[in-house]
Amino acid sequence: VISSDPETKYAIFDYDGTRNVLIPGPHGAGDLDEFCEDFDDAKIQYGFCRVEFNGINKVVFVGWVGENVASRQRLLFNSHMASVAKQFSTHHIQITARSSDEQLAVIAPYTIYGCSI
Template sequence: MSGLESPEIAAAYEAVRSDKDPANWLLISHASATSNQLKLTKTGSGGLSELAGELDDAQVQYGYVRVEYANDSESTRVKFALIVWIGENTRVMRKARVSVESGDVRRVLGHHSIQVNASDRTDLDEKDVVARLRKAGGADYNGGRG
């Protein structure tokens, strides 16, 4: 996939994965409305809610987010989620490419516990995402309380 091999995307991915970098999300979008080339659009340190605020209702976008949550009263876990955003006003032909394109994105942003397919910002509720990450993580020392 054109653009996914860029040094900017690789550096942003490593920053989100790093314990020492404040960046905890990145967003990849198409270079233009008619382009099939993907590029790094933005990064940030405000978590899933900040990432959700950057999504465009007229685009297909791919987000990668670091989510930290309490595992129990004495420890925390860090997990990663891949967000596949298909805005409600996205052109039909762009939507049709998502299944192939998202496979290429998954290869580049390979280390994630879950993939969240979203077309509405309510699909990105942090409590719901954390609950899915807990289930994907195996042992739940929080007694199933999310």
């Protein structure tokens, strides 16, 4: 995502079972809709997508708490989100979302101003 590889415009990271270890999940070269569709309503996930704005690549970081995530897991999200954001500090925009509609509502305005994924 960060290296401007045309084959990877987005990547999503999942937890490895019940452990607090992140592993690579879905990734691809698709558009914003495909990126948003790859999030799972039953998981906490972290995603990165590259958008282009006036010829300059920017990275969007999404912290995802699916609507069907158990309450106990939700409690850990804020502290984990901060840690993950710190590890992947190369992002320009940070978003927390629970549904694809929320993601699109936040990211879509950037496409209006000339950004594209």
